[in-house]
Amino acid sequence: MRAPCANSSIRRPVASSADLAIALAAGEPSGDVLAARLLSGLRPHLPDARFHGIGGPAMAQYGFESHWPMDKLTVRGLLAVIPRYREIKGIQNALRDQLLAERPACFIGADYPGFNLGLEMQLKAAGIPTVHYIGPQIWAWRGGRIKKIIKAVSHMLVVFPFEEEIYRKAGVPVSYVGHPMAELVPVTIDEGAARRQLGLPEDANVVTIMPGSRMSELKYNTAAFVGAARLLLKRDRSLRFIAPMAGERQRQMFLQMVEQAGLQDVEITLLDGQSHTAIAAADAVLVASGTATLEVALHKKPMVIAYKMMALEWQILRHFGYQPWIGLPNILEREFVVPELLQDDASPDKLADAMWKQLTDAPHRLQLAERFTAMHHSLLRNSAQESAAAVLKVIGK
Incomplete structure (x- = not known):
């Protein structure tokens, strides 16, 4: 049995990538894309390594083998997870065993901390x-x-510059690898091309x-967002x-909420995907809180951030923020x-x-365009190379 590995400075020599297995777990589409970016950096260094665990179609492009469908884990919302808890816990235990x-060379949890941190804690304790x-x-x-992170994580990869100091102070080895989205969005946006x-x-x-x-999100946000659009049209009939x-499921839910x-x-013109093009074409964006707000900022667009949720969830979560x-x-x-x-303030008239x-x-x-351009540059790194380099260091390659 190998000795426990307390942090990333303890390395294990590997004969060749053919002898190597690296396990990963992603629980939702954003984690699938994130992990795929990392795999794109790892695969050239480890051409014959086995990547496996739980993931989606983006990870599969790099030869990743998923033992469970990723959507088995995709549950959002504080209360929505309760009826799925036993199933998800069963998957976590089976993957752990x-x-x-x-005993892979390492395990990589792609976001999804509720699932991955608990798994990581058990794996790290086992070396x-x-x-x-x-x-x-x-x-x-x-x-x-x-x-929990101190006990669970040998090495943390972060996507915002200020996060490095937080983890370093806590004694968690950390690497700032840049935000992958900053690489996907051009620094200079061609609004005319997007509109064409x-x-x-x-x-x-x-x-x-x-x-x-x-x-x-569609259930709780759609009526307020479209209601705001109706009020804006009263001020300017030329707005598109x-x-x-x-x-398709999201489209049908959106239409259902509009009808109700x-x-x-x-x-409103509904688009199949094309979120980046839709943002690039905009004069301004009304956007639900989440990663999409960063997409809008990287496109240098003015925005209003809004969010509504189940009243009980709001009462619980509103007291947790720092x-x-x-x-x-x-x-x-x-x-x-x-x-x-947010919530009651996200009314059509206020929006x-x-x-x-x-x-x-x-x-x-x-002013926003200038600030968002500076933000873009601060987040811009080759995240595939940076994240892969950190993992290779962890496994001693």
Whole structure:
């Protein structure tokens, strides 16, 4: 039996990549994309290594073998996980037992901390090095998680520069690898090309609405977002509204919510995917809180961040935050550079008022573009190479 590995400075020599197995687990599409980026950096160094565990189609492009469908783990919301707990826990235990028997060179948890940190803790205690990518947002809420992270993680990969100091102070080996999205979005945005691609006039006044990709987000956000669009049209009939849909299920849920709210008269062009193009084409974006807010900032676009959820969840979660901001652009800038309207404040009239300022305040729009450009440069690294280099160091390659 190998001696326990307390941190990434303890390495195990590997004869060749053919002898190597690396396990990974991603629990939702964003983690699948994140892990795939890492695998794209690892595969050239480890051409014959076996990558396996739980993942999705993006990871499969790099020869990843998934033992369970990733959507078995994809549950969002504090209360939604309860009826699925036994199934998810069973998958975690089965994967743990498999990895303890196999003893891979390391385990990499791609985000999804509720599942991965518990698994990592057990694997690390057994001497299997663990890497977690990306760092949980302990700077925003649930800071007590750092105690679990210390026990669970051999090496942390973070995507925001300020996170390095947090983990380093806690004694967790850490690497800042840049944010993968900063590489996907051009620093200079061609708004005209995006509009031509979507068949929009280049001189149109375009508003992109993004109420979320999860069913729960569409359920709670759609009526308020489309209601705000109706009010904005009363101020400017020339406005064009577009909304990227993550899939057919999301499209149908969106249409259902619009019909239930009696907002069928609001003309909105629904797009199949193409979220980056929809953002690039916009004059301003009404966006649900989450990673999409960073997408909008990287496109240098004015925005209003909004979010609604089940009332009980809101009452629970509203007391856990450590910062006055929930939107990533505001967190990174440490101030309200764009408005955030949450729960009861995310009403159609308040959203419309906030969006109107984003559309019409020219000096504010210019200032935002400058700040978001600086933010883009601060997040720009070759994340595939940086994250792969950190993993290779952990496994002694």
